[in-house]
Amino acid sequence: MSSLLTSSRLTPGEIVKELAFFAVLAVMMSVMILGVETVDRPTGLELALRWDLVLIAICATVVGRLALIVRREHLSRLLQAILIVISALMVFEMFVRFRDLDDRWVSPVTFDMATQSVGRAIFFICLIAVVFAIAYFSASKGRPTGEEDDTKKISAKLQVVYRTNTKKIGMFGIAFFIIFPLIFGENRSAIDLATLVMIYIMLGWGLNIVVGLAGLLDLGYVAFYAVGAYSYALLSQHFGLSFWLCLPMAGLFSASFGIMLGFPVLRLRGDYLAIVTLGFGEIVRVILINWYNLTGGPDGIASIERPSFFGLADFSRRVPEGVTRFSDLFGIEYSSMHRLIFLYYLILILALVTNFVTMRLRKLPIGRAWEALREDEIACRSLGINPTNTKLSAFAIGAMFGGFAGAFFATRQGFISPESFTFLESAVILAIVVMGGMGSQIGVVLAAIVMIGFPEMFRELAEYRMLIFGAGMVAIMLWRPRGLLSFRDPTILLGMSKKEKVAGEKP
Amino acid sequence: MAMLKIEGVHTFYGNIEALKGIDMEVNEGEIVTLIGANGAGKTTLLMTCCGAPQVSKGRILFEGTDISRMPTHDICRLGIQQSPEGRRIFPRMSVFENLQMGACTQDPKHFDSDLEMVFDLFPRLKERITQRAGTMSGGEQQMLAIGRALMGRPRLLLLDEPSLGLAPLVVKQIFETIKKINKENKVTVFLVEQNAFHALKLAHRGYVMVNGNITMSGGGAELLANPEVRAAYLEGGH
Numbered sequence: 001m002s003s004l005l006t007s008s009r010l011t012p013g014e015i016v017k018e019l020a021f022f023a024v025l026a027v028m029m030s031v032m033i034l035g036v037e038t039v040d041r042p043t044g045l046e047l048a049l050r051w052d053l054v055l056i057a058i059c060a061t062v063v064g065r066l067a068l069i070v071r072r073e074h075l076s077r078l079l080q081a082i083l084i085v086i087s088a089l090m091v092f093e094m095f096v097r098f099r100d101l102d103d104r105w106v107s108p109v110t111f112d113m114a115t116q117s118v119g120r121a122i123f124f125i126c127l128i129a130v131v132f133a134i135a136y137f138s139a140s141k142g143r144p145t146g147e148e149d150d151t152k153k154i155s156a157k158l159q160v161v162y163r164t165n166t167k168k169i170g171m172f173g174i175a176f177f178i179i180f181p182l183i184f185g186e187n188r189s190a191i192d193l194a195t196l197v198m199i200y201i202m203l204g205w206g207l208n209i210v211v212g213l214a215g216l217l218d219l220g221y222v223a224f225y226a227v228g229a230y231s232y233a234l235l236s237q238h239f240g241l242s243f244w245l246c247l248p249m250a251g252l253f254s255a256s257f258g259i260m261l262g263f264p265v266l267r268l269r270g271d272y273l274a275i276v277t278l279g280f281g282e283i284v285r286v287i288l289i290n291w292y293n294l295t296g297g298p299d300g301i302a303s304i305e306r307p308s309f310f311g312l313a314d315f316s317r318r319v320p321e322g323v324t325r326f327s328d329l330f331g332i333e334y335s336s337m338h339r340l341i342f343l344y345y346l347i348l349i350l351a352l353v354t355n356f357v358t359m360r361l362r363k364l365p366i367g368r369a370w371e372a373l374r375e376d377e378i379a380c381r382s383l384g385i386n387p388t389n390t391k392l393s394a395f396a397i398g399a400m401f402g403g404f405a406g407a408f409f410a411t412r413q414g415f416i417s418p419e420s421f422t423f424l425e426s427a428v429i430l431a432i433v434v435m436g437g438m439g440s441q442i443g444v445v446l447a448a449i450v451m452i453g454f455p456e457m458f459r460e461l462a463e464y465r466m467l468i469f470g471a472g473m474v475a476i477m478l479w480r481p482r483g484l485l486s487f488r489d490p491t492i493l494l495g496m497s498k499k500e501k502v503a504g505e506k507p
Numbered sequence: 508m509a510m511l512k513i514e515g516v517h518t519f520y521g522n523i524e525a526l527k528g529i530d531m532e533v534n535e536g537e538i539v540t541l542i543g544a545n546g547a548g549k550t551t552l553l554m555t556c557c558g559a560p561q562v563s564k565g566r567i568l569f570e571g572t573d574i575s576r577m578p579t580h581d582i583c584r585l586g587i588q589q590s591p592e593g594r595r596i597f598p599r600m601s602v603f604e605n606l607q608m609g610a611c612t613q614d615p616k617h618f619d620s621d622l623e624m625v626f627d628l629f630p631r632l633k634e635r636i637t638q639r640a641g642t643m644s645g646g647e648q649q650m651l652a653i654g655r656a657l658m659g660r661p662r663l664l665l666l667d668e669p670s671l672g673l674a675p676l677v678v679k680q681i682f683e684t685i686k687k688i689n690k691e692n693k694v695t696v697f698l699v700e701q702n703a704f705h706a707l708k709l710a711h712r713g714y715v716m717v718n719g720n721i722t723m724s725g726g727g728a729e730l731l732a733n734p735e736v737r738a739a740y741l742e743g744g745h
Contacts, residue, residue, distance in 0.1 A: 365611055372597050372608045379595035382557055383659060384583035384612035 015069060019062050026061035030054050034098065053094055060090035162485065170442060177348055181341045188340065193456050195344045195412065199405055200452045202351035204432040204444035206401030209358055211430065212439035213367065214394035215374025217274040220261070220281025221429050224254040224399035226288060226421035228406025233301040233416055234294070243307035247407050254403025255396040257284075262395035266388055269377075281426050288418040300417025306339065307346065307411050315339035343412050350408060354401045355441055361397070370394050371439075428452075435476060437483025446484050508571065510535045510695055511556065511587075511663055515565035516575075518548075518555045525551045527719040528565065533663065538689050538696040540706040540727070542740060543716035549699045550592050552716070553667050556697075557589055558582050569663070584612050588661035590652040592668055598641025602632055605640050605651055609658030617660065624692070625654040628684055646677035653681075657688065663695045664688065670702045678702065682709050703740035707731040715740075 010018075034053040039046050067083035070076065162169065177198070184190035203225060210218045228250040235241045235249060261280050265273050288295045295301070308314050313329040315338055326342075327334040361367040369390045372380050381387055410416050432451050436443025455469055476484070509532040518526040525548050533539045543549050555562055562575040574582050583589075588609075597605050606625060610618050626633040629650040635643055640651055649669050656664055666685065670678040682705050689696050700706035707713050710727040715736060723730065730736050 368604065368608060369611065371600060371604075375597035375599060376595050378559070379591060379597065380608075381559065381579040382583060382589050382591055382595075383608055383655070384580050385608075386578075386580045 010069070010073065015066075018069065019065055022061050022065045023058050026058045027054065030057040034094070050097075053097060056090050056094045056097070060087050060094065063087040063090065166442065173442065173445060174352065181344055185337065185341065188337065191337070191340045191344050193453060195340070195347055196456070197448050197453045198344070198347040198351050199409060199412075200429065200432060200448040201445050202347065202354050202405045202408075203402060203429045204436065204448050205351065205354045205358055205441065206398050206405065207429050207433050208436075208439060208441070208444055209361070209370070209401070210394050210398035211433050213358075213362065213374065214370040214391065214398075216265075216391065216394060217270065217277070218395075218398070219274050219278035219423070219426050219430065220284070221277075221398070221402055222421045222423070222425040223261070223281040223284035224257055224402030225406040225409065225425070226284055226418070227254045227257045227399075228403030229410040229416045229420070230288065230295060230301070230406075231403070232407035232410045233304045236305045237301065242311060243305065243407070243411050244311060247404060250407035251400040251403040254406065255400040257403075258395040258397075258399025259392050261399075262392040266391060278423065278426075281421075281423060285418050285421050285423075288421070295418075298417060298419075300415060300419075301410075302415045304410050304414050304416065306414065307343070309342065315342065343408075347405075347408055347412075350404055354404070357397075357401075358441065366390070366393060435473075435483055437480075437485040440483065440485040443483055443485035450484075509533060509568075510570060511697065512568040513552070513556070513565070514568070516552070516555060516562050516567060517564040518551055518560055519563050520551075520560065525719055526555065529716075529719075529721055531714060531721065531724075533695060533697050535662075535695055536689070536693065537712060538685070538698060538710045540698040540700055540710035540713045541716055542700055542703040542706055542713060542736075544740075545701070547716040548719040549716055550667055551719075553589065553665050553697070553699050554591075556582075556665060557587065583659065586660070586662040587665065588656040588659040588663075589665035590649075590656045590667065590669060593671075594648050594652040596640045596648050596651050596655065598639065600640060601637050602640055602643070602651060603636045605655050606632075606658050609655035611659075613658070613660055618658075621658050621660065625657055628657070628687065629654055646673050646681070649673060649677075649681060650684075653684070653688075657692070657694070661694060663697065666696060666698045668700060668702075669698070670700065670705065678705060682706075685709065703736070704731070707736075 031054055034057055035050055037048045037050055039048045063083050064087035067080050067087060070080040070083060177194075180194055181191060184194075203221070206224075207218065207221045210216050210221070231250045231253040232243065232246045235246045236243070241249075261277065265276050268276055289297055291297070306315065309326050309329070313324040313326040315326045317325075317334060317336075319325045325334070326338055358367075362371070369380065369385050370393075372383075372385065373387060373390050373394075377387055380390075409420070413420075428451060432444055432447040435451065436445070436447035450472065454472075511531075511533040513529055513531040516526055516529045517524060529552055531539075531541075531552075541549050541552065551560070554560065556567055556574075558574065558577055558579040558581075565575070566573050567575045569582075569585055569587060572585065574585065574587075597608065600608070606622060607618075610621060613621070631647055632650055632654055635647060640648065643651065653664075653666065653669065656666075669681050669685070673681065685696060685698065686709055688694050698706055698710060707727045707730050713725065713727050713730045714721050715723040715730065723733070723736065725733070731741075
């Protein structure tokens with residue numbers, strides 16, 4: 001150890017100080033989460049203390065930190081790998097103990113597991129291998145000068161590749177989503193998940209108009225989603241109107257709600273705007289809960305009519321007299337998947353329409369005015385742009401797409417209640433827009449897959465998926481603080497090819 | 508008749524009276540400059556002409572129309588464009604898009620010729636056409652701010668401290684261009700400046716503002732020679 005330390009720039013005292021600091025940090029962070037647990041006893045709820053977990057957490061932190069110090073000082077890579085493995089083992093041990101409440105204070109669970117079953121042992125070895133690999137590859141980049149440059153070069157290259165091929169990537173994405181049901185046609189959960197992701201992509205694109213383009217932070221976007229869903233549900237129940245008639249009407253209602261929200265917040269900016277929009281979202285939800293006669297309150301609205309095949313045919317197995325069945329219309333065998341696939345294509349088309357309209361609007365004066373408004377409102381006004389109309393149009397158009405998505409949501413679920421329209425939904429949609437990179441259309445798709453798709457795919461991991469999700473969010477904050485795809489390209493290229501333009505542009 | 512006529516204008520920020528009864532005129536084809544120390548109210552007067560903040564007392568006439576109660580975006584449609592204090596270009600948009608924004612009130616049929624005119628005045632902008640405006644140097648941003656204002660085909664151009672924070676050589680270049688704009692493009696210029704020497708040399712007429720009042724006015728050369736002006740704004744300068 002002493003020979004290692006002589007080559008380092010830190011004295012042993014400094015190292016101890018640093019480790020002690022992180023130990024204290026680990027205590028502060030773990031004591032409430034890991035150290036105390038509520039246990040249901042016959043006498044009532046009691047607190048149980050779990051110091052073993054806290055101890056392991058501290059050890060894992062200290063050893064992990066030591067590994068980082070070794071890496072920073074460019075000492076032995078083997079030592080670093082060993083330390084990281086020890087740290088990883090401890091973290092794993094901590095998780096296992098956290099879940100198993102009984103076998104406490106016995107020999108380390110990880111050893112038991114390795115001896116108990118071969119399968120678990122293999123899993124465990126794989127885990128170690130992965131950690132080793134990560135440690136090795138991250139360490140191999142750790143040369144004093146090269147590291148920053150290398151990663152920057154790679155990201156710059158990726159950026160150029162992405163920006164010169166945006167259209168191709170977009171086309172590829174669309175093609176993938178179109179053939180998706182052909183690949184997963186019989187897999188009900190895959191289609192369901194894809195439909196859900198598509199709803200959020202559409203909501204993300206809709207909110208992107210308000211937040212990404214016009215720069216108006218809207219925390220109550222779910223209100224428009226709710227208005228769309230309820231307007232379809234109510235119109236269909238009370239007046240028996242079909243989905244195809246209600247869809248534009250839902251958009252219209254939502255747009256007028258957007259204008260209703262827009263007027264009082266015209267003068268607000270930034271935090272204040274965010275608070276008012278948040279309040280608006282809650283107002284709509286609270287009204288939905290309390291206006292029992294109209295909305296059914298917390299009971300929601302059930303058995304909402306499913307969409308027909310453009311009014312030509314129905315997807316149900318048994319259809320009433322005089323209505324064509326979808327499978328008969330095409331002379332194919334009946335399958336309950338038809339409706340799901342139809343719904344999937346429906347939301348795909350709706351989302352693509354949203355995207356197309358947004359892209360077109362960006363090239364029109366109104367879209368340009370939104371972006372200019374985001375950059376500088378005073379300059380906009382002095383150039384003759386009417387900020388009132390511009391802001392209201394952004395709210396209205398953004399809300400309209402939220403309304404379309406809401407109507408689709410209602411017809412897909414067949415049941416809606418205020419529970420589907422909580423603030424959490426707004427936060428998720430906003431997170432999709434922000435994570436994707438403000439104003440980036442493809443970024444929204446990626447973020448929606450990451451935010452909605454991944455947690456659903458890893459549902460078996462139960463409570464751990466939220467942990468992974470949190471880690472993912474932290475990683476994005478660290479490495480892509482402006483969102484996954486955070487470039488904005490000029491909308492008009494003026495005779496230059498896109499490649500030349502990207503290459504010629506200063507960073 | 509004066510193109511821009513300011514009659515007894517008072518402007519308040521809350522309870523603070525920033526302008527205490529200003530009378531001023533800008534005639535067609537002129538370059539008129541307004542000089543004064545920090546906080547004298549120069550920018551306030553210029554912004555008041557644009558309707559933000561609005562006049563509390565008095566009125567402002569542009570070609571005979573009272574504009575003192577009009578909203579900013581309507582005033583600009585009458586043919587008044589400004590390059591505001593601190594330039595206020597759109598930093599994340601390209602140079603070309605910035606210029607497009609300047610032309611947003613105009614008939615698109617003028618766009619190409621206007622663009623050419625701006626590029627003739629500021630060839631640097633043409634080189635930078637696809638660059639993000641926020642990544643350009645201060646001087647280039649100032650050129651862009653003026654160019655953007657010109658894209659709105661103004662008859663009266665309001666310039667707020669175009670020399671702020673620029674290197675002397677660039678300042679000289681900008682002022683030469685302002686002269687050119689006035690002469691060749693027949694745009695009347697109302698210039699607010701702290702750089703009194705350059706501004707007075709360029710201007711046909713000048714006004715001196717102290718604490719929200721106009722204390723002196725006269726021809727540019729005349730003010731430049733005035734001992735009081737020299738003592739207050741020019742000594743130790745150039």
